[in-house]
Amino acid sequence: MNKAVSIDKPMLRVSVAPHILEKRTTSHLMYHTLLALVPALLAGIYFFGFAALKLALICMATAVACEAGMQGLMGRKLAVKNGSGLLLGLLFALVCSPELPWWTAVVGTAIAVILGREIYGGLGNNPFNAVLVGWAVVRISFAEQMNTWIMPEPLFGLEPGGYIEYPPLEVMKIDGVEALVDLPWLDLFIGNVPGTIGTVSVVAVLIGAVYLLARRIITWHIPVSFLASAWLFGIIFWLIDPETYANPTIHLLSGWMVLGAFFLATDKGTVPVTGPGMIIFGIGCGLITMIIRYWGGYVDGVAFAILLMNATTGLLDRVRPRVYGRVKEVA
């Protein structure tokens, strides 16, 4: 048999199809999410001063350092450039009180990066939302530091909102619903109340959320089902007994609800990937959040609701649409 073709010409590059790739990469996703969080951070700085910025920078620096350290220790490719560490650090800062001591922030961020994520194999392979793992550890270990609040003092323009001295949900839990009667909803919406850096201003978070949705970095499934189920669950009890249960819209506008729905409950890798799975996930988050807020020991249920639902991700991924060309088996 003759030899077929002699390959003496310069070799061509061979690869499997497709031969064009979309420009969007992991770092693209991360940096655009960071960009979407900038309004929330700016709102935090506006209401709580530069302590908020300082905390954010501490957390981001810690996150990147821990990420690089862990990747070095575990002999993996250094991937700090993709911005996932920065995003984790910023998200951690945004769910903390601006009064948080720096060491608590460092401990929390380090736990989030090391125990929350890197130990499982890095980005996207952690079963639980890393930010919330870190937050939950320091929330339980250092309850006092995590529960210190300051009054908002807008840098310019607005008058400080002086109706309540604690975050609205704390007030609701301790003093009952009547204590919030005088609180203007606008203050809740723009964030002129005590609270954590990034969650007080609902409008700032929503700007970022619209950006994420428009960029198709997240889909509507989880946020919409999260917020809708929480609101619907709330309105049932509000209609039954408005003396004991607050208007569900106040619940949506206070605490971590909006930031949680758009940024924490959509964390890639810890949530289901199919449409129906995401909707069930969102409904679960909404219901558990409201159950904890109504009857639980903790003031805000968003973090624990998301952590609990993260545990169901593996199951919810089994809720999948019918695949193409599947014929019904005749037994």
Add this chain to the structure above:
Amino acid sequence: MGLKASFRGVSLPPQKVSNPAIENAPLPQRVVLPLGHGGDLVCEPVVEIGEEVKTGQLVGQSGDFLLAPVHSSISGRVADIRPWFDQLGNEVLSVIVESDGNDSWEEELRSDERFLEKETVQLLTDLKAAGVVEIGPPAMPLHAKFAHPERPKEFLFLVGIPRAKLVDTVIINCIDAEPGMSLKGAVLQENSSEILAGIKIVQKLMDTAQVVLAVGSNGSLNAPLTSELAGLGVKVYQGKDKYPLGLNPILIKCVTGREIPLPDGSEQDIGVAVVDAATLVHLVEAVRDLKPQVERVVSLSGAGMGAVKNYKVRLGTVVGDLIEQLGGLKGEPIKVIAGGAMTGIALFSTDIPVTKNIDALIFQTAGEAKSFSQDACINCGTCVRHCPARLLPGELSKYCEFGMFEEARDKYLLHCIECGICAYVCPEKRPMLHLMRYGKRELSLG
């Protein structure tokens, strides 16, 4: 005619030029004619080394129903009969003909205007003799599409689908599926009379079948053509610009609402035959002019080419010779792709002949060629959102990566239609399609 089904997919970057004119490529000095078209079957050569052959002369044939005969695409002398690499890298026995520069045909082509009066059997015989091959996947002789023998399909029998269903819908696919392909819209514009004649032949071959002409956003039907089509009772399906509409499994679903039963089914099982617009022209030439298939319209694109162009290329022209005769490339290609940018095959050498199932060539320069990474999946779910087969490609790719092929089969790996979207959208740039094909191959080996 509207969509009968929606599907997931992506909007790909559009072509810069729509429907470039079809030019004749210069006559090659030599041609390499593989005696098979994918698969293990090859024809028996019926010529000998040193023999003089004319254009259109039979050089190889086989008794097998699923193998098309091979004809010489130029006139000259048979220089050699030896194995040659095809685009997949397999060695296929090939007839190599060196041109005498005359391009003299074996018989003068004469057009028989009464071709529609031929008996159905005669039509099929002419079609088979002309060796017209429907572009894949899978590449198969066109006559096999219209009259295929019953093949035993235990799987389908068990699940209750009647075997060898009568074809009741014929879809003429005029959609340029992927970037790099721009020939079907051009064929529709320049060969509209052949398309009409082809539809008449198809209607005669399968008298009860509904013919559907599927056009993309680039396929413009002029007014006389539209009225002619309406007169023939042909439905026109206007598609939108969304990949993978032009791929057969999705096109069938959108036009008829039926799905090909996977993993073992084919379009015949659900009573559908899809015919490529360019192949339809060859069908007409085969029965009207008794002209064997000796050429193929090929789209040439990529940064190496500069502009997008369509050429009618003689079969067997070696890609390297084609480039030379067209005056070289504008940029040194680092990747040469046979087929579209989403599903095409990267050639390992330019010494590969143009065959009946190559309809596009893309010459990518170093700046344009992409490469995949080896990073881990981040479970972002982007591929799931875009998978037209509604699979979980990320999960499947991990199963295949770590050798868990049986688990992948349970998660419907074999239902993957290999459109390449998962790899296109993956933010980690994982070689998704490679892993899927790897898993499928491992499973097929048992």
